Amino acid sequence: MTKRKPLSTVVADSLREKISSGELQPGIQLPTEAELGAQYDVSRTVVREAVARLRSEGLVVPHQGRGMFVNEAPVPRTFSIPDEALRTLPETIALLELRLSVEVEAAGLCAERRTEAEADNIRALMEQVDARHDDPSAIQIHYDYDFHLAIAKATRNEFIYAFLAYLRPIIVPRFQLGHVVATDVKEVYYARIHAEHRAIVDAIGKQDGRAARRAMRAHLANSLERVRALALAAGIDATDVDQQAAAAALFAELKRPPRAEG
Known part of the structure; x- marks a missing residue:
């Protein structure tokens, strides 16, 4: 039986794909935590974890007092191992x-x-x-x-x-x-x-x-x-x-x- 991905990973993967495809353009503001929670039917805690992962990858950046924005600077690809990997x-x-x-x-x-x-x-x-x-x-x-x-x-x-x-x-x-x-x-x-x-x-x-x-x-x-x-x-x-x-x-x-x- 294949293990299900954590909800935060599902949300992060979806947002990452939207950024990669251009659906979320560089410089655009992400929806609020409440809006993302409603969109993906998850809690704010899950949204925070997903956004934190994107931030650690350099895909989004915070603007103080305004929220989180898609990074306008190109982000080099880096080696990483997904959190859900290495459990089997x-x-x-x-x-x-x-x-x-x-x-x-x-x-x-x-x-x-x-x-x-x-x-x-x-x-x-x-x-x-x-x-x-x-x-x-x-x-x-x-x-x-x-x-x-x-x-x-x-x-x-x-x-x-x-x-x-x-x-x-x-x-x-x-x-x-x-x-x-x-x-x-x-x-x-x-x-x-x-x-x-x-x-x-x-x-x-x-x-x-x-x-x-x-x-x-x-x-x-x-x-x-x-x-x-x-x-x-x-x-x-x-x-x-x-x-x-x-x-x-x-x-x-x-x-x-x-x-x-x-």
Whole structure:
């Protein structure tokens, strides 16, 4: 079953299309909140959220005391991920593929460029994150994202760090670890992830860019493999219950030794 878009997204999409098509010309004033609410049969809160989204995109601008107007200046297209995205297994898989392509190189650059203080900080952060062993039902699947951000920051490439930092508030709250890790294999799962993290950190400590890239690729590829397997087991349109049942059967493989990286 396809999830319905939030009402604020529906309204924002409609207004965006009217601006793009020229129905709402540059410089024209938007209808009032009350008028938009009546037009779309939604509350003023929904209208405010929709207009705020358009404002953040630079499509509309406020004129003090007069209201909101369509921006007269051309607005360059920017990369964005819709709020309703990344809530299901297929979008989570797409995200992991994107992260893998960026973070493999980030790990190598980090190893080659990091300071001793940064290497120490990355190791300390890994130990802190990996020591928690939280209940999978109460933690997000990307619980180690701060560890990955610390690696990105030490690349000395502001665009890599800014891109991954941009993704953080979008992806971290979306998907609970409990959807992909059964409670009875929790400890084994955390031990596996710690081993993968440690391989990355050790390579960074040795300033071995090739090994760091290889270890990061193994870490994210293993995560991608696990989530892809869950998608196949549970089905694209599976409910949370379906996904958790599939996870319980699927993650018995965690009791086997980790896959060796070639």
